[in-house]
Amino acid sequence: MTQYIGKPINRVDGLDKVTGKARYAAEFNVPELAYGVVISSAITKGKIVRIDASDALSLEGVLQVFTHENRPKLAWFDLSYKDQDAPPGSPFRPLHDEKIKYSGQPVALVVAETYEVARYAASLIQIEYEEEEHETSLEANKDRARKPKSGLASALKPPPPKPRGDFEEVFNAAPVRTISRYVHSVEHHNPMEMFATTVVYEKKGKLTIYDKTQGAPNSQLYVSQVFNIPFRDVRVISPYVGGAFGSALRPQYQLFLAVLAARELKRSVRVSLTRQQMFTFGHRPATNQTIALGANADGEMTAMYHEAISETSRFEDYTEVVVNWSGMLYPPENVILDYKLVPLDVYTPLDMRAPGGVTGVSALECAVDELAYKLGIDPLEFRLKNYTERDMNEDLPYSSKELRECFRQGAERFGWAKRNPEPRSMRNGSNLIGWGMATGIWDAMQMPARAEAVLMVNGKLRVSSATADIGTGTYTVMTQIAADTLGMPVEDVLFKLGDTELPLAPIQGGSWTVATVGSAVKAVCEDLGKTLFKLAKKLPGSPFSKVDYQDVVFLDKSIQLKADSALRVSLQDVVDSNGGRAVRETSTSLPNMLQQRKYARSVHSAVFAEVQIDEELGTVKVTRLVSAIAGGRIINPKTARSQIIGGMVWGISKALEEESVMDHQVGRFMNHSLAEYHVAVNADIHELDVVFVEEDDTIVNPLGAKGLGEIGIVGVPAAISNAVFHATGKRIRELPITLDKLL
Amino acid sequence: MNSFSYVRPDEIDVAIDDLSVHHAAKFIAGGTNLLDLMKENVERPARLVDINRLPLQTIDDTAEGGLRLGALVTNADTAYNEQVEKRYPLLSQAILAGASPQLRNMATNGGNLFQRTRCYYFYDTDMPCNKRKPGSGCGAINGYNRIHAILGTSDSCIATHPSDMCVALRALDAVVHVSGRLGERTIPMADFHRLPGNTPQYDNTVQPGELVTAIELPAKGFADHYAYLKLRDRASYAFALVSVAVGLDINNDGTITEARIALGGVAHKPWRRPESEEQLVGQSASKEVFQLVADSIIDGAKGYGHNTFKVELARRAIVRALMQASKLEKIS
């Protein structure tokens, strides 16, 4: 029965968050806590020749200064440093040796009795470096582009498919062609909460670690391997995460440093990073793309070339799926998709909301708009003409694809039919108005996960899994699923997450959490239901002694006969009969690979944007944005809408503002503060409209839900770029579209 | 720790004396700039003299028909002051174009004059910067300089003064009252901030130990014909790439009798060129005339790469602000 699924219920953790009861990694206080402050490298490449910490060490309250010179011996093999999201290569090891590999690299940790003393001591440490030439510019080094190394990561991030057909011949013969180049700059995640770890040093050296992470088990794995501590002695807890957007998919260096210090000092230690240091690890990579499209005179796309060159670090091959989407969204038979990397003296890039997807689709959907204009066909009509029911890369049908309906409903909401296709034709006073649209696509994935469900002696239900809630609404949605499966009011359901003592779940990423953990929650609640039913049958005078499980439902905190709801046993009576013990079940949910393999599984969107541009001054305002989403079953329209709106806001931000700017002469990101790294503010955001299109999918997972974490952003930058073209007649192929580019 | 002592005197003389006798002492008002700089180790005062209790909290009429803004009145209270709104709407708008409501609630008029540049290199103690560390070089001049100056620069420094309020004050010919051990003096806004030359470590002409007590606005407020236009990378909470404050006097037959045009975001101080303003006198408002004046104001402007767009942007912004002030164009 679905009493809650599909309803816009409020966040179950909302009250705790707004009252400050919800605690974050740096907010767990314990007696005798010591504080660590990280010193970041002043140079980009070279080595440390001398560290003088004597002034710092002589300060009262300073406990130790950890550097590569005095760090303890740690795991030797690269493998030990590989977390669950590590790309192929050799992971960065903080304080490993004197070598400097990127600007801002942690080079020392100062630990003191108070944060203030640690901070001051850090300012007294003298470090001498020997600099070497560095290379940080993708543009200047694009000749070094090469194929990425393959590794485990390719399971989730498949390399481009082999070329099909004969691109060159067909493209050259095509009557209508476009070739264009798109440049996207680096972005940093910049969640509100800074990275922090509080390590509580327990008896016998056991560690309880409060970490900012998108997967407590991932942090546990990393600590256990690197420091050679058995799993049972490392417990990682992360009940709340103040935003992450992918940045906490991998353990960050403050975790390593805090654990190292706690073990050496045999004391509890906290290390938090500063906002400036939030620019010293993973980021969305700079990417250059070239797209060539050919069409016949009727407007059928016949040839497609999409090449992306991205940056990575010198030590790991971070990859993302940038170009594959092109082959999934459009049907031409002559296709080359290519993806290469250029290793630079930067930290390894890291998944950031719709990694690769928003990058590749932003370029693709602009190129498609360019082609539609060349053909003189309405961009929406052009997309309908070149609609595909199959993923052409894999040659598989989609498990469901209501993109057509997204186009229809989105266009209607937006009023697309009233658009004058002529660029520069629409005005509001002296301002130019532009309407643009784009398609969005993202994967609908499911992973294996475990969950536990306990009917407690007080009749309440406790469900748990070691997943995370980075603000997406995991607590709420899981509570809804559990409540519906066992017919309980949400008030009587407690969902726990973010603790390695709970059943294992994968890191929270890829928009797979609802599908993955939601399926596990559903499965374990069903299993618990069966157990409860068995107990109910055994009750003296049970109305179910001759009844089968299929004939009952769970409703109103009781088990009821479907045919006659008067015949019921309350769940409280069931648990009471269990000899004073709670009733518990643990289950694993696995994706149905056999079935899923036969389909491509994606979530889709259609985005429509209106911009208003002051041409003389170059300022762009996104006055309206409509996003129509086909995301399978929507478990909670309220949290779902919030996810999409968050993505749309970020899309505006990405299109117009966000950029981590590096001074390539020094190899350092220079706008490393929130005053100068611009993210959209309230005044930038106007009308946002979200439409969820109905989509029934029985293949993606038992819930039929596709995950909405990334799709919200994917089509937005292209829709805005296309609107800017429609307004001004100018194609800006370099994001962000700041005012200087329009002057 | 980065320890500093802290006092909060009630009297002006005590505050001034305290600052003078202590090594590396600094006044602190709203703290919105100073505390940020302390967190980044850019400023490291040994003593903070908190001036928030000094009797500099009022906005009063002057005998000359102007207004005297106490140094400790907040930016928000100044912008929303009835007299300021009515008689100096240009100032009110300029203030409201800056920072965010929370910051304006804390920031004071005195502090706003002293806010330091937002140059990325100035803020990053691992980078060279002549303003922060004289003689260490200028990171921005050959580095990333999107937000930097195009006028009045030197080989030592190309930083801008980031204030919005000061641009309006400059257009209004405000006068700053300071008080020191040697007594009181006034500094016209024109002379308050300085160009970097080869001593960019000095932002302004206030002497060590001097306290700003008030900002005086002359009677003339240009309340009929004014505009403050700010161009930035997002709609709020971003510093100006270019801003323009305009005040015009236009008589009944449409002739311009006086013009003030000050630019922000383009130089180490709010930028004015009185000779160019003169060109408007006796003319009637038109886009063509404004374009000529704009060219004249930014004559000699020079870009450093990332900020080169500012030259053209400033030109267009001046024209637009003049169009708005003369009501040839609506403010949108």
Ligand SMILES: Cc1cc2nc3c(=O)[nH]c(=O)nc-3n(C[C@H](O)[C@H](O)[C@H](O)COP(=O)(O)OP(=O)(O)OC[C@H]3O[C@@H](n4cnc5c(N)ncnc54)[C@H](O)[C@@H]3O)c2cc1C
């Ligand atoms: C993120 C951010 C965005 C901002 N955006 C803008 C913007 O867009 N436009 C804009 O104009 N401003 C902006 N500001 C700057 C803000 O306006 C200034 O920080 C503020 O005006 C400083 O005032 P305060 O009272 O807080 O000064 P404080 O920080 O207290 O002091 C600043 C300096 O002034 C000195 N001082 C203060 N009062 C006196 C006095 N009476 N006499 C002598 N010396 C004194 C102090 O010693 C100190 O050196 C922004 C600030 C931030 C942090």
Ligand code: SF4
């Ligand atoms: S422009 Fe001025 S403030 Fe910026 S780095 Fe150069 S000297 Fe320092």
